[in-house]
Amino acid sequence: MDMSIFLIQCLNALQYGLLLFLVASGLTLIFGIMGVINLAHGSFYMIGAYMAYALAPFVAMTFGGGFFATLFVGLVLAVILGYVLEWAFYSFLYDREHLQQVLMTYGLILVFEELRSILLGDDVHGVDVPALLAGTLALGDVMTYPVYRLFVSAVCLVLALGMYLVFTRTRLGMMIRAGSTNREMVQSLGIDIQFLYRVVFAAGMAIAVLAGMVAAPVSSVYPGMGNSVLIICFVVVVIGGIGSIRGALLASLLIGVVDTFGKVLLPEAAGVLVYVLMALILLWKPDGLFKAG
Numbered sequence: 001m002d003m004s005i006f007l008i009q010c011l012n013a014l015q016y017g018l019l020l021f022l023v024a025s026g027l028t029l030i031f032g033i034m035g036v037i038n039l040a041h042g043s044f045y046m047i048g049a050y051m052a053y054a055l056a057p058f059v060a061m062t063f064g065g066g067f068f069a070t071l072f073v074g075l076v077l078a079v080i081l082g083y084v085l086e087w088a089f090y091s092f093l094y095d096r097e098h099l100q101q102v103l104m105t106y107g108l109i110l111v112f113e114e115l116r117s118i119l120l121g122d123d124v125h126g127v128d129v130p131a132l133l134a135g136t137l138a139l140g141d142v143m144t145y146p147v148y149r150l151f152v153s154a155v156c157l158v159l160a161l162g163m164y165l166v167f168t169r170t171r172l173g174m175m176i177r178a179g180s181t182n183r184e185m186v187q188s189l190g191i192d193i194q195f196l197y198r199v200v201f202a203a204g205m206a207i208a209v210l211a212g213m214v215a216a217p218v219s220s221v222y223p224g225m226g227n228s229v230l231i232i233c234f235v236v237v238v239i240g241g242i243g244s245i246r247g248a249l250l251a252s253l254l255i256g257v258v259d260t261f262g263k264v265l266l267p268e269a270a271g272v273l274v275y276v277l278m279a280l281i282l283l284w285k286p287d288g289l290f291k292a293g
Contacts, residue, residue, distance in 0.1 A: 004140040009260055015149045017256025018156030019215055023229055024236035024248050025163060026207035029200050031234075032243025033180040036093050039105040042230030043112040044205050047081075048074065048212020049221045050116060053125045067130035067217075074213050075206055082205030086198045094183075094197070113224065122223050127216040152214050159207070163245050176200055180243060235274060239281050241288030250289055 027041045051074040052067075059070045089108065093101045129148045136144035167173035179186045179193050187193050212226075219225075236255060240247025258277050262270040281289065 004143040007139055008143055008145060009264055011145055011149070011153075013256040013260035014253070015153045015256075016260060017253040018153050018160075019211060020232065020236060020255060021249050021252035022156045022159060022211040022214075023208055024233040024240075024252055025159070025245060026204035026211075027233045028237055028240070028243060028245060028248045029204035029207075031237055033176060033200055034090075034094065034197055035180075036090055037098055037101045037105065038090075039102060039230065040108040040112065041204075041208055041233060042226030042228075043109050044078075044208035044226070045212040045215075045229050046116070046224075046226035047112065048078070048209035049127075049216040049219075049225060050120055050125075050212075051077065051209065052127045052213040052216035053221045054120060056127070067128075071210070071213055074209060078206040078209035079202045082202035083198055085205070086201040090201055091194065091197070109226075116223065125221040127221060129217040148217060152218065155210075155214055159210075160245075160249055167245060172199075232274065235278050239278050239288055241290040244288065244290040247288055247290035 023041075023045050026044070027038065030036055030038045030041065052070060055070050055073055056067070059065050059073055063069050063073075085108075089104060093104060129146075133148040133151050135147045137147055137150065139145055167177065175186065175191055175196055179191070179196055183193055186196075232255065236248055236251045239254070240249070240251035254277065255274050258273050259270065262273040266273065
């Protein structure tokens, strides 16, 4: 492996890890802070990818916009859908057993998959890279790297910084952290915990949808694409520590490095290396790398 190939693999690992964080951070909010085992989170990622495909012609025809206008419209729809889903389904799960949460959210997976099949069919689709980001960056004399992948990494870094600032520097972040620790005490202080959880869920869904939309030009849009993402997201949450945003970021980057270089150096064992990493970290720190808050 020469230096240019090594650099490209490092960039691939960074981009994959940051994109994984973008998906897993939404699950961290919902699972870690609200205490709901949300098996439908992978479906939110799939919804985002299909939004990038299906909304593009509508946005271009209605607003005359391109990829970035589609991102904005998709995020607005995701926040609205997340708010409605929390009100209609998830608000009844906070005091229920985990088995009931699993059954409810698994049922939502089936509903989303059936709606996707009815509305958009079962074909594989592609989303064009925006013309502004369609170029490549030269790495040496021969190797190049797509600018769009760097854009994805930048979006994830900005989101990570934004989440850190919200949780540590704002009153909303303080209320969210307090609500995840002692819901009854927060209610007794006059804070509408139900509305607060609704906002958290809408934000978590919007983050997952954003991840699906920015990932769509890199990968294909296809049925069931959220299932594999869901599994690896739970691995991220477990490794990083349930409810910890910085833990999710570090765990995502570790998984990105292990998965990317594992496929290059040990392709036969690449499928299990991530789970070996999880087992080793849990043996060292059973609660994950960081605790919530």
